[in-house]
Amino acid sequence: MITRAFDRSAMSWSYEMHLQPMLSASDIEGLPFGSVFGSVPAHTVSKRHAHQDGEMFIVLAGKAVVVLGDEEREFGPGQVVHLSPFGFHEIRNTSDEPFDIVSIYWEHIPSAVAALEQLPPRSQLAERSLVFCPPPTPNGGLHLGHLAGPYVRADMLVRALRSMGRDARYVTGTDDHQSYVAAAARLRGTDPAEVATAEGDAIVATLRAAGVGCDRLTRPSADPEHAGRIRELFSRVTASPAVTEEKRDTAYCPTCDLSLHQAFARGHCAHCSAPCDGEICEACGRPNEARDLTGLRCRICGTPAATRPEPGLWLDLDAYADQVRDYLRESATAPDLQALAERLLDEGLPPYRLDRSSTWGVALEDGQTLDAWADLALTFLDAARTESEQNGPAKITLFLGYDNSFYYAVLLPVLAFATGLAEFLPAAFVTNQFLHLGDEKFSTSRGHAVWADDALAAAGPDAVRLALLRQAPEGRVTRITPERAGRLTQDPLYRGVQDWLTGFAPLTQGSGGRVPGTGAWTDAHREFYRYLNLATRQLDGLLLPESFSARGYVSQLESFVARCAEFQATEEALRKVASLAEEARTSLALAYLSAKVFAALAWPVMPELAQRTWDWLGLPGQPVREADWSFLPSGTSVTSDAPGLTAAAAARAGGRS
Structure with missing residues (x-):
């Protein structure tokens, strides 16, 4: 017993x-x-x-x-x-x-x-979604490292959701009030507002050139009502008993008479010793106070930092630690962000200064300005609230760089709890780490970069998007060599799909420019049709914010094209046998169906080529991603000109079409 x-x-x-x-x-x-x-x-x-x-x-x-x-x-x-x-x-x-x-x-x-x-994965996608990306700092242009992070990947999700009939909106903007804008203006000898406007306009133009469609752009310095709305929200924060006014020693440059924080401070992280600016370490993700950095100097003049007492409003983040922990527990969080947040919560959250001794940003009554990251968090909540009021409630997914994890997974929730706007917090976080150029990070200051505008002009948006999604730094640092960055049109999927689509020209000529209806089916036909539906479901699963993977999506899309090309090649002999005319009709109908499926599945990755393929098949509007694929109507007219490279794209790819 x-x-x-x-x-x-x-x-x-x-x-x-x-x-x-x-x-x-x-x-x-x-x-x-x-x-x-x-x-x-x-x-x-x-x-x-x-x-x-x-x-x-x-x-x-x-x-x-x-x-x-x-x-x-x-x-x-x-x-x-x-x-x-x-x-x-x-x-x-x-x-x-x-x-x-x-x-x-x-x-x-x-x-x-x-x-x-x-x-099925599709059943788990919300009917309405807001997809947020941290607004880029308008202190310079975008390079491929920027695009490879949240921006193209978020657009990929939005396009996929729309192709499934979901209501999805893309929200980003420009982070005008960042200290990096003020620092750039000082170094250039100009006004921060001029930098924010000029660089912000260029950033928006670059995103659009990359096919990234933004439905709501938050541009604080161009919005005369921004400061009033943010001050109203900030008054709710300061009403919290967790906010106190204290005078503390603060890093200071006596040469520039400048309070050193964020972009104005340069030193090394006290935790991991990596080069670090004030308030956050990009390497380990931990927050800091600039005065605690080792070897701290003024970024503007290089003078070693001194300290001086400054009055400030301090938020006790630890007072909200249990709420933050519960919130993150109920949210879909990427493993790297989850690990960092748990570590920060276990170590105890440091107090955070909500105002700065600066002249750039939202002015407060005490002569200080609102901290740029607090401004950014309140701008996020304001935009999410406005979207909900105008368009109805939606599931919010936030794409962000791992280096911003503290601000979005800790500071943002705390400010949401303090303002009573927790219902507008992200339900899912999709993170990225860094794309390196060779063995080093992209660096604007060192000129170690491939500028997005140059790459887009040389290779076109489809090739740039495909290369960056293939190399997406999801959960790890990834690398692209300078040589590879100069040959984006040589991507195997980019070239393989051209070869496959070009192969439709003889099929179209042989069928008189008409798509036939199905006839008799073989076992191979049945299994290929099964594959088209199963492959779609597999790719759908990679679009769930909880399991999102641009790298996985591109890899499976490449396999999809190879499978379709193989089917087309092996079926060629069948179409030449007169006694198998009925089977040949099914073969052709499946081939054209595979092009339709490709257009819908590829639209999030290569929107220009996908749209041309969709149009070539005589289908209306933008690509639609069906749950179970329906055949093209019998008799649909197609031209013998396959939807391959445009003349401009062919020229970029070395004249091959």
């Missing part, structure tokens, strides 16, 4: 609850399930998670709410609940007593596969 007894002293902490092994196949040979005793402490929520297993809770004692997906129900002693495979679940115990259970779990792969089939 094998026995087990519920024993709190034998429990270990896992899934944010107490667990104790009960019985499993290691105890009883052939036992088809595993089991554990579990206990969720009072006023505790277990970890939200899912398994491929089926699971059953048998309640021993206490009362708590069990959440499965969108369902939630209170359970008590003697009750049983079944949790389906891949169903996200948690236990919320708001009572004063532990919630004790027995969990029995078992693996049944057919049930797990069936559960996945009932949850």
Whole structure:
């Protein structure tokens, strides 16, 4: 006889609850399930998670709410609940007593596969989405490193959502009030407003040239009502008991008579020793106070920093730590951001200064200006609120660089809680790290860069977008060599799709310029049609903000084109046999269908070529991404001129069409 007894002293902490092994196949040979005793402490929520297993809770004692997906129900002693495979679940115990259970779990792969089939990726996409990108700082132009981060990847998602019939809007702008704009103006001997306007206009033009469509642009220095709206929100922040006015020693340049913060401060991070500006380290993601940097100097004149006392408004971030932790726990966060946020929360959040001794930015009543990052966070909340008021509620996804994680995953939520605007926080974060040029970061100051405008003029938007999405720095630093940056049109997918589409010319001539209806089907035809639908679902899964991968998408799209080209080549012999005319019609109909599918799947990546392909097939509007692919109507007219490279693109690619 094998026995087990519920024993709190034998429990270990896992899934944010107490667990104790009960019985499993290691105890009883052939036992088809595993089991554990579990206990969720009072006023505790277990970890939200899912398994491929089926699971059953048998309640021993206490009362708590069990959440499965969108369902939630209170359970008590003697009750049983079944949790389906891949169903996200948690236990919320708001009572004063532990919630004790027995969990029995078992693996049944057919049930797990069936559960996945009932949850296709497309069904998990919101009907309305706001896709935000941090507004670029208008202190210079955009290089390929900038574009490779959030901007093209966010546009990829927006286009894909729209092609599925979802309402998606792209929100970004220019971060006009950044200290980097003021520093650039000092170094150039001009006014910050002039820098923000000129460089901001150039940035917007570059984004548009890259095919990035912005539905809402926040341009603070060009918006006469911006300061008033932000001051109103800031007054809510300062009403929080977590905000205090204190005089603290602050980094200072006596030569320039300048308070050293952010762009004006240059030194090395006290945590990781990497070169660092004030208030944030791009290398390790930790915040700092500029005065704590080692080897601190003034960026303007190079003088070693002194300190002086400055009055300031300080926000106790740690007062909101539990709310931030709960918020991030309920949000979809990329692994690198999640790891950084957990580390920062565990170490204790430092206080943050909300105002600066500066003349550039939103002026405050005390003669100071609003901190640029606080301004940026409040601008985000203001834009999200306005979008909701004008267009209705939407799921917010934020694409951002890992170096901005502290500001968007910590400071932004705290300010949202303080202003009462937490409903406008991102539901999902999609991060990127850095694209390096060779072995070093892109650097404007050192001239180590490939400018986006130059690359777009030389290779065109499709080739630039494709190269940057293929090399997207998702979860890691990626690299592009100067040689590769100069040959963007030589990408294997970019060239392969031209060869494949060019191959439609003889098909079109042979069919009299008409797409036939299907006839008799072979096994190969059936499996190719199955592949078109399955490949679409696989690519849909890479568009979920929770699993977004531009690199994976490009890789699978390249495989898709190769599969379509292979089908077209192997079917060529069949189309020459008179007795197989009925099968040939199906073969041709599938070939043209594959071009239609390609246009829809490629539109987020290479919008110009995808649109030309869609137009060539006689289809109206912009590419539409169907859940289950319908054939082109029999008799659809197509020309023998395949939708390959335009004359300009052919010239960029060395004259090959």
